[in-house]
Amino acid sequence: MIYKHLTSRDLTDPTNPHLVIVRNGAVSAEQEDCSKIGVQMLKEGGSAVDAAIAAEICVGTINAFSAGIGGGGFMIIRDSNGTAEVIDFRETAPAAANKTMFKDKPILAKYGGLSVGIPGEVRGIEIAHQKYGKLPWKRLFEPSIKLSRDGFKVPAELAIKMKWYEKALLETPNLASIYAPNGKLLGEGDLLKRTNFSKTLELIAENGSEVFYRGSIAKSIIKTIQATGGIMTLEDLSNFEPVVSKPIYGYYHGRKIMTLNVPSGGPVLLSMLNILEGFQLTRGELNGLNLHR
Structure with a gap:
């Protein structure tokens, strides 16, 4: 595992506990348990994509506020031959969405059924697994189940x-049963169980994305969204398809940078690097003026 928030000292001090030097692969996730799950997939002969998917399912299980099967994302995948492609499975708006639907009540853009986009993660990771996976689809879900x-x-x-x-x-009763099972919010270190979610993951592990976009899970999703003011339909779910494309490239001090095109922040990243290339940000020049620039 490689942990985030490494400083220059972290990267040069061999006694630092956060620095791990590896030969065959590394997995970095926002939760240690999820990094370990990804590493286990590699040890079992899985591909980097297998490890990424298993770790991502875990992150959505533990940190549901930052990831999960109700959301979407991007993957940029480069094979051993140097060929790369992007899978864009970000959420999209329902067919009935319009530019003025939040005009009178802006809060509905953040809370309630109307704020929900068509989730892309399950179909996105399935496509990635079909193209690049080595382990059985079901195996990637087992640790998080x-x-x-x-x-x-x-x-x-x-x-x-x-x-x-x-x-x-x-x-919210459904949330309270998970995060406040005894009427009081759980705290750090308390045991949290997501029993119903484990059953949802089992269904996806056994049946693939079809059950999520056209089956029993889809019907449950639409029922809940529409009951809370949303406009998403079963047709919206069943029609969702990720976009597979090529990455975009830029250069930074002679290094080729590969990233994603819109709607990701990739073009902005390349623009920022183009600006930074005009500055020689060595350790001696990390002063207030250069940092401000």
């Missing part, structure tokens, strides 16, 4: 986010 069924300790970041949304978590 166990985590959600048996429970996991609430990590610090999740505890903070739960506190931010305490009122909503306590007042």
